[in-house]
Amino acid sequence: MRAPYGLNILDNCVTCPVRGEHLFCNLSLTAAQRLNEVKSTAVYPKGAMLFIEGQQPRGVFVLCTGRVKLSTTSREGKTIITKISEPGDVLGLNAVISSRPYEVTAETMEPGQANFIPRDCLLQLLKDFPEVAVRVAQQLSRNYYTAYEEIRTLGLAASPSEKFAKLLLTWSSKTPQADGGAQLKLTMTHEEIGEIIGTTRETVSRLFSEFRKKQLFQMKGATLVIRSLPALEKIVQS
Amino acid sequence: MRAPYGLNILDNCVTCPVRGEHLFCNLSLTAAQRLNEVKSTAVYPKGAMLFIEGQQPRGVFVLCTGRVKLSTTSREGKTIITKISEPGDVLGLNAVISSRPYEVTAETMEPGQANFIPRDCLLQLLKDFPEVAVRVAQQLSRNYYTAYEEIRTLGLAASPSEKFAKLLLTWSSKTPQADGGAQLKLTMTHEEIGEIIGTTRETVSRLFSEFRKKQLFQMKGATLVIRSLPALEKIVQS
DNA sequence: GACCAGGAGTGATTCGGATCACACACTGGT
């Protein structure tokens, strides 16, 4: 028996998309009930730290609204952003499952809401409900794929141009358009973009100039209008 | 009830180390029995491909003896080695769990032996035995951590020297010595080392010269004698 | 012994991106 949406853990999320696919959606009735008992919901302002790299894992966060920046910093202070999490994502799962410190810092990029599930509750849940364990395994392997993609980008992609084009493509894949173009709103600073593709602020600025000059996109205020995605793809594989 | 080692899937492995920690060791009796029914063992020569990047996942391989090189290649032909797997490691798990193509190519670096578990059998096992699912989740999160470390190395470590020092440290951590030094046998070509740390063959050659000149290590044939690990660590964090 | 291939060492040169150093635009607060 499946739990009706009324019992879903993500039920009080305003914008939770594609419910069925997510970690704790569409579980059996009893599992969903247990989940609801142990979860707690909180609202966070912009810039809040859900957890910080190196902390002992307290539990996982299921993001309901808002976006969260996951980043890691070296001793010398260089920072890379490994992922921008969106509603529906589960944060801190790896740390909880393997009982290691959080490997990244999670900072909200805008006001948002998240459900928190304490570590011990989740681990118990795993043991009691095979279906939860399978879901968790799938989520972990999805996380792994994301990390793997990152490795490919960092290790194989040669130039910053290539990485930048790649980033634009992944972004625009979320707002598909019929005519082979795309449109997206820029919410990050050049600095942050640099931290994603592993380059400096200045280089990102120059990339924007260069791509605009090459007619790859144009800017209308904070929205970026991509003329042709295939043109970007050509840069990636070049 | 725990399965005695006589029923262990890794039982016919000659050198399977630290049995208890591995994915399919120390399971309940029934789970271990099922595992033994579905597994098959094979011996591979040097240079054999267990699976290739992009193939549909057929199943997982539990490595018994020998080492396996996991690598991925870009369209332009650039290759990076993401991991050197050792006996006890499970290969292809992510692909099977998430039903995506193998993300890497697995090639034996020396003659070796591995157990194969077909995709469907493993997935069924997951559903039937929560303990297996939990084990798999833990293994996946370990894989994730490895990938995450790789991201940190590629994204944060500045120079090839730093990455090289880091690599030497991870290698020597497997053969700890009391006197603050270490000793390890080189089994890889400069080319391959370059593919691990993301640099060219020539640069690796120069790194060897440079490190030797700086008295960081010395070479006795194919074995590399590290004078002081702390000295290497200083290079990493510098 | 002669030969060859694959690996290793090392110089010379090139080039791309980091770094430094500015000037400028925009925003919110006083």
Add this chain to the structure above:
DNA sequence: ACCAGTGTGTGATCCGAATCACTCCTGGTC
């Protein structure tokens, strides 16, 4: 209107690793 503070655009310079082009070495083969 003023002024931080933050984000952006762009030139000048520097440096380190990739690339190119060799030579040398070793172990296996004819």
